Amino acid sequence: MIKLTWALVADRMDEWTGDDVAQGADVLEARVGAVVDASGMKASVIQAWREDFLAPVVESLRTEGASALAQGRTWSKASGPFLACASPVS
Template identity: 45%
Template sequence: MTFKMTWALAAEHVDQWTGDDFTEAASVLDREVAATVSASGMNESAQAHFCEAFVAPVREGIAGVGKDAVETGRGWDHAAGPLLVVLTPAT
């Protein structure tokens, strides 16, 4: 099932990705948010904390409750701090 993932990182970045692999979606989110955070000027310790505190909980939800929601035709969203991720079935 194809779905769309949209994410927003407050005051920094908004993007989207479309595909059918929830594991790949989580990897894309990791990579893209990490690149944005890296370019923000945060030191490495702050970047690691950001990814652990905000990205990890959302990433885990993508392959869990997010996948379950999309596979039953519903959307799913999760916010953690300044990060918001939305999954929707593609139409």
């Protein structure tokens, strides 16, 4: 079991708990993506935000995060105004 938490600086925090890192990455991408999509920013800015901030964190969770969690360690990654952390839960 893992607990995944994330924050968008000066905006909101959220969390997800589950068994599968890939599912957690999908949830992270969907929930943060929905917030960004609803932000009122121009479409080009939303796309840039997704590419520059969201994608690197999600990819890191899928790779380095999955490895760390499989070894019972925590993982975290920040990109611009976005931070995500995952930890094993007993």
